[in-house]
Structures are given as C-alpha cells and as structure tokens.
Amino acid sequence: MSRKDKKIVQVTSEVGRLRRLLVHSPDSGLGKVVPSKAQDWLFEDIVHLETMRKKEYDHYTKILLYFLDPEKIRGRLHQIDAPESNRDFYKPEKKDFYKSDKVVELEWLLADILEDQEIKLKLIASVCAVEGCSYATQNELLALSPVKLSKVIISGTIEDDRLIFPPIPNFIFTRDIGIVINEYVLLNKPAKTARLREALLAKYIFFNHPLFEAYHDNILEIPDTAHHFLLPRDGDEKKVTLEGGDVMVVHKDHLLIGISERTTMEAARQVVNMLFAKNIVKKITVIKIPRRRDYMHIDTIFTQVKRNVWVMLGAFSKKVMKHEGADPVERILEGPKKEDKIKIIQFRKKDPENPVFFDNLEELLTDISQNDLECNQKVRFIYSGNNKFPFDTREQWTDSCNLLALKEGVVLGYDRNDKTVEAFREAGFSVVHVKDLLDQFEKEETTPDELENTLILIPSAELSRARGGFHCMSMPLLREDID
Numbered sequence: 001m002s003r004k005d006k007k008i009v010q011v012t013s014e015v016g017r018l019r020r021l022l023v024h025s026p027d028s029g030l031g032k033v034v035p036s037k038a039q040d041w042l043f044e045d046i047v048h049l050e051t052m053r054k055k056e057y058d059h060y061t062k063i064l065l066y067f068l069d070p071e072k073i074r075g076r077l078h079q080i081d082a083p084e085s086n087r088d089f090y091k092p093e094k095k096d097f098y099k100s101d102k103v104v105e106l107e108w109l110l111a112d113i114l115e116d117q118e119i120k121l122k123l124i125a126s127v128c129a130v131e132g133c134s135y136a137t138q139n140e141l142l143a144l145s146p147v148k149l150s151k152v153i154i155s156g157t158i159e160d161d162r163l164i165f166p167p168i169p170n171f172i173f174t175r176d177i178g179i180v181i182n183e184y185v186l187l188n189k190p191a192k193t194a195r196l197r198e199a200l201l202a203k204y205i206f207f208n209h210p211l212f213e214a215y216h217d218n219i220l221e222i223p224d225t226a227h228h229f230l231l232p233r234d235g236d237e238k239k240v241t242l243e244g245g246d247v248m249v250v251h252k253d254h255l256l257i258g259i260s261e262r263t264t265m266e267a268a269r270q271v272v273n274m275l276f277a278k279n280i281v282k283k284i285t286v287i288k289i290p291r292r293r294d295y296m297h298i299d300t301i302f303t304q305v306k307r308n309v310w311v312m313l314g315a316f317s318k319k320v321m322k323h324e325g326a327d328p329v330e331r332i333l334e335g336p337k338k339e340d341k342i343k344i345i346q347f348r349k350k351d352p353e354n355p356v357f358f359d360n361l362e363e364l365l366t367d368i369s370q371n372d373l374e375c376n377q378k379v380r381f382i383y384s385g386n387n388k389f390p391f392d393t394r395e396q397w398t399d400s401c402n403l404l405a406l407k408e409g410v411v412l413g414y415d416r417n418d419k420t421v422e423a424f425r426e427a428g429f430s431v432v433h434v435k436d437l438l439d440q441f442e443k444e445e446t447t448p449d450e451l452e453n454t455l456i457l458i459p460s461a462e463l464s465r466a467r468g469g470f471h472c473m474s475m476p477l478l479r480e481d482i483d
C-alpha cells in the first residue's frame, strides 16, 4: 500500500470532507470484558458483542465506505449482509474483507507490518514485556502468521478462545491513539494503563507501515519530562499524558488542546512549544476542563458540525442553564457550579507571553467560526439535550456532543439522544436513520455528494456503554481543506 504519489495524511479542519481515516471494528476482546474489570478497562458495563457489531458498528463501516470508498460497497449491500456471507466483509482475516485504503482498519495495517520478521520480533517482545507474558507464550506468538498474530495482539485471545493477556477494548476509539495536525502525526501517551498497548501498536504502525513511509519525519512524539521516573506516582504535575480526544485542528493555523482527566498540563505545555518551534501552527488554544470521567476529553463536551455550527454541553455556555422549575434569581445569583468552570487561554506563536483569554466556550468557538474560518453567517450552537435539564447531562453522557463530520454539515451521531436530535431539527437539520439512508443510497435516490445539513443516526445501545461516540471512533488521516 505504498502511496508516495498521493497525499495520505493531511487534516486542516474538523469538518472538511473526510477522505481517509483509521478505524478499528469491535474485536472479540470486547466480548471478554467481565463486570469486575469493566471500570478498570474504561467501560461502564459489559457489552453484547454480536449486537454491537451487527446492529450498530457495521452500519458505521457501511456509511463510511459509502462516503469514502463507494466502489467497495455500492450495489452490493444485499450480498454483503446476506446470512451466508457470515459478515466476512467486515472481518480483517477473511479474503472477502473490504480492504480499503480510505477506511483503514488498524488490524489490517498491523498484520501488514508483522510480515517483516524484525518488526514481528520487536513487537512481540514489547507486547510480552508490557503484559508480563511467559517465555512459552512469547514463543507461541512467534509461531503465528501475521494475520493471526495481529488478531491475537489486539484481542488478547489466542485461537482456542484462551485469553493470554487483557484485551484492549478501547482500541475502537482510534481518535485517542494519535492525531493528524496538518501533515504531521502527533502520537499519544495514554493516561490509563488499559490503553497502553494501543499506543505501542500505533507507534509501530506509524513508523513502519509503507502507507506512512513518506511521513516518518513528520511523526511527533512527546518525551517524558526529565527524571519523570523519580517523581511520586500519583498527582505529580509533571506527568505527561495526552489523548487525541483532547486535540482538535480547527484551522490549518489553529489547534485546540484540552487539559482534562486524560491530558496533563505538562503534555499541553510540551505540545505548544513543539508545534510552535516546528512552525506547524500559529495559534494554540488550551481549554482546561474539569477532571471528570463524564468530560474525559474536550470532544465529549463539544464538536464542530459545520463552519458556523457547533454542538456543545450547555454547562459550559455563557447562558444560564434552563433548569426547569428552578428559581431564576437563585440560579443567576449562584452562577455556574464551580466544578463546571473552564479556563480558555490562547497562545500565539508570535507573542506567547501575551495570551488571549476567553470567558466561555461559545466565545471561543464564535471566534474560530468568524475569524479563523472567515464565516459571515450567524454562528449557531446546538446544545446537548436541547439545553433542558436533565436531558443535557444524560445525553452528553451518551455522546450527544461527540459527532463526526463526514463533510461540512453532515454528521454521525447516536440514535438515543432524542432531545439533542430535536435541537438539530429546530436548527434546520434533516435527521435520517442510517438504515434508511443506506437504503436510499442503494436505490440511487440520493448520494453522499447531494446530502447537506443532515444528522445521520446510528443505533447505539451497546456502543454507548463503551463511553465514546463517532468522533472518538475515528482518527481522520485526510480531509479536504474547507477554504
């Protein structure tokens, strides 16, 4: 898959037409999560794998292929989903797997790099060191073919359904393994132990897969602070962790970085300095949000829909929340709760000593729409749960604010956030269920190019238990510029 001739990696916005992304469909490891481990492995519950795959994630794969690589799928849906096809189209180890270099499956890339004996040896040794495997297990892995080994390394399960190390069930959230900033790839440093193997695999893939051959000099790693190993284990301010859900490229010159439960101030500091020193962006806005599980990254509280439209959680709004039935005088006197406060500081490369401060999220996002994206239409905000208590927080918890833009104004979200959907309708968006849309595509009643201002809903009963939406389930590699 060497593509020296073509552009493989470039992202300059959150909403330009998506042309290539990294994904990972739910592997058998997700079906091995036990209740006692669910929290450690960052799931709130155990999931039903078959429902998650067949009734939910497969739709995501199909809609992505229809937008990014239609030849793989157009006119074939009936055959792909026929019971006798056994879902082989969706399984990286099968010969009928969709193998797309636009909707790129990580398990497939991993299998590719494991063809190289030296990489295979190094990666097995690294995984076994991280997971504390026996020497016998290490040798067992060495004997596997690249395709099988890739599956085992990701799922933790060897052929006879034997778990040899923990699964990495959060690998479906490819957003958090790295982030493309213009033509650079910033590798992540996970905050949680359960996600460490993901970062290791991402590093090997980006440095070794021929797809990224032309970009090796553009891979950015954040070093640990000197002597980090001498620092106290918990609560040290010099800890360096950063996850992709906290990084957003909103314009070729402007990056947002969240400081959150997962991304530390030290990591943000290093990224700001590194990107300015390498001249990758001109402006970086740091958004410090409360360290809370339900806000784990900034993309859990807002994402962009089109250049002048954003979806966000009202708790971070300048407006006072409309808590129905509450006394307005009390509400206004109290103001927003202390734990809901955020800090927004914008650094400019030319004058980092004099940052710009923003009071609230709307002020920053309006500035991005009007000044970076030069949009002269009214900037609009769609609020989680239509900004009505208690739907605002309930729906944010199930990722109402975590949408993926396939192109400007066309976004993917979960089907369960009814009040947010209502808010989209009120803002003039069409709302369509993924099954109906795929049906319309197959019948040639409409095309991805014709679609505008639309929220596409995907079933989510199981997926939402994993605590991430489609923004998290995507790592965009290539988007068209929106200017």
Ligand SMILES: NC(=O)NCCC[C@H](N)C(=O)O
Residues within 6 Å of the ligand: 041, 042, 043, 170, 173, 175, 176, 244, 245, 246, 296, 297, 299, 300, 466, 467, 468, 469, 471, 472
């Ligand atoms: N960017 C994101 O917000 N990713 C969601 C990650 C969910 C996963 N269960 C985690 O807790 O890390």
